Amino acid sequence: MEIDEAIRESDDRRLKTKYNNAIYVIRRALALYSVEEVALSFNGGKDSTVLLHLLRAGYFLHKREQSHSNGVLTDHEVAFPIRTIYFESPSAFPEINSFTYETATTYGLQMDIIRLDFKSGLEALLEAKPIRAIFLGVRIGDPTAVGQEQFSPSSPGWPPFMRVNPILDWSYRDVWAFLLACKIPYCSLYDQGYTSIGSVHDTVPNALLCVNNSSSSKEKFRPAYLLSDGRLERAGRAKKFSLPVCRPAYPAVSNGMISVDSNKNSTLTATVLGVGDEILFGTVEDELGPSLCRKLHSIGWSVSQTAVLRNDVDSVAEEVERWKSTNDVVFIYGGVGPLHSDVTLAGVAKAFGVRLAPDEEFEEYLRHLIGDHCTGDRNEVICSHGTTCYCYFYCIHFNARDTL
Template identity: 70%
Template sequence: MDVSMCVHAYATSCVCTCVHVCKHIYQVGSLFAARFEQVAFSFNGGKDSTVLLHLLRAGYYLHKGKSECFQGNLSDSMLNCPIRTIYFESPSAFPEINAFTYETATAYNLQLETIRSDFKSGLEALLKEKPTKAIFLGTRIGDPNAVGQEQFSPSSIGWPPFMRVNPILDWSYRDVWAFILICKVKYCSLYDQGYTSIGSIYDTVPNALLSIVDSSSTTEIFKPAYMLSDGRSERAGRTKKLPLKCDTACLNNGMTNVSQSGSFIASIIVVGDEILFGTAEDKLSAVLCKKLNAIGWQVTRMIVVQNDIDCVAAQVEQQKSTNDMVFLLGGLGPMHSDVSLAGVAKAFGVRLAPDEEFEEYLRLLIGKHCTGDRNEMALLPEGITELMQHSKLPVPLIKCQNVIILAATNVSELETQWDCLLETPSHPLMRLPPFMSKHLGTMLSDVETAQTISKLCLEFPDIYIGCQRKSRVGPLVITFVGKDKTRIDLAAEKLSNSFPAGAFSEADCG
């Protein structure tokens, strides 16, 4: 099969998928029994929302019985879709994004409703003024805000109630560009300049993987975004992101994105075949999670990976672009299985290089024997490594941009390294109000308590309410987590008062 046949085959598959998605899109009306005016579309000028715009246009006319709109090239149809369109305009947005958004709104007669305040309050005001049952989003599974979402996902705790509809959730980077190129729809000009994932002017640069070597040019030149061969590197152009910058540029709401509620998010990666084989138990990540919660940070991931460079690199690459900080445990030392630093280097696209300062620390620690191993241990990711020194530590902690590598092998060492980390002058962990928790135990069944707890979640959107049972015959433990003790106590009291006296009691979840 030649290239043209491959393109044709993929194009046919893409259009069939689009037809299915378009038909699926307008089933939402019957699900909510809502008028068309109670459905909205969040458009941000990016490639994903551009695809969704044209799917919505096509779907609208399929819904109206005009399936002939799909005959030929979709972009040739200038028929409009009268859907309410929400645009969150930010002062840190690229001018090209703003221009493309307003040009597109004019071209397709979109009912554009621009919000210039912060996302949460702006959305609350908008939905209060114009009741909205569902909002279509161009979220895809690889996006940071896609965690835990499905094609239909209710808004998160703490945000106004609406249904998030994600028609292209399962689309790949390749799918998006195949649709855009095959259907010949207009897109933001930044994508032709090497940008593959566009955020704000402060955290986005052209993707280095698209750079063109041209000795005759005084400026760096990039290939267009659709030339990126590996969609997994889509967010590689987000390297300018500051580790402690709260990013509120998405509609993923509530506890699943605690940056929007005044906190920072972190992930923990543990490297260890012995844990995956069941011959050792991971105790360090649980301790580290509690340490982070105690300074107001929310942990979004605790991941165990193999002692394999590619496995480590893949997780570091994904987590460093979606979290404010990443902590790496295990895989450090002179053994063949100690691949953590090599994995970090690969994730950042740099080489391992000798670090004379770190080698001197190792020389004082190890001595003059084991010279070869000592030198190998002194190889650190080049150009991105910062050594965080403390008088209580035999060797400094290693920080590579927003990735911190902890060398602890037991809980005691971890606690020491954590304390030293917080005491270093340049430590990157801002202290915030800590997360607090309260636990109630009951012998009531899950069925007896489920409805009351669900209602309580709606009444206390600022409190995380979780349930667990350690054994089939043991008590059901309800956990309340938040940053406001008064609210936690009130939520726990309301739960207790909803059942006969004595049904709930304080429980120890330690």
């Protein structure tokens, strides 16, 4: 299979890890559901293009394993039978429509074209077909990704089906690394500076890719894969876009004192929260909490409360929710890492009703510093003394409309 072969030949270890994880999710879904019970939601965008070709590779590997042919199957011997759903919209770019139909012809896709709104169209399709699971190109930085996992049941009020998200943990960089490494055709709009494509009414080329050319009155743009900061891929999803202005949540602080006016000072107060079952079980002594309290007091802060929470998303979210409306600054430690039991970031995001997204700019900066020591798997970094440490490349977006 040409996709699987291209990834094997790539020297991008991070891409290989992302690919293998996505293929695992796909093969798991194909083991749980029959081919007649799954479908692919395809809209012609970069993410769904990646998903289509991952599905082609995953289905090929699934069939090869079933046939016990030891790799003698060829691409032409394995037709792609997964039903493909396309929601055609009158406000879609003509280039998107053209690319979608060309792709369907090239790869022999069984297209169900729906001209209703997403929910109504989906209800009609699921009534007519035995579909139980739909592959989606949702990524963790997308507005719809809040609360989703690789396998997530549909939301209340929607027709019942399993949402399968093979590229949920992929970043903007990963998407383009895959498309370019595998030499996969994509919609021509991405070569014209579009980085995230919605409708013709709310999408323009990303201004961050504009090339200043004084000899021409027409603006020119670099291709989408040259966007250096993937967090800004949605910068072209509104006619008027300005970079977010960061305003401090509190007035300026000097030496632990908050300046209200030139004649009055008041002390900052803090709540300190630790996260860790090992602390509650008594198997580990909490040294960081007392140390943090001493440090805060030494610079003039007042600690109003400390607490240790279970490694549980809801527990963290409830406690943060309780304190976020107070004047306290909340410090949280513990439970931040690559393991499933590390839930602090997810808990804080849930408390604010926002999402986690990869901080690609910081990640690329660290990769520039540490180079080959970064394995690309679960944010692991192999240190000089031979042990494995972890770097965390996620940030919490508190204003989705401004940041993505």
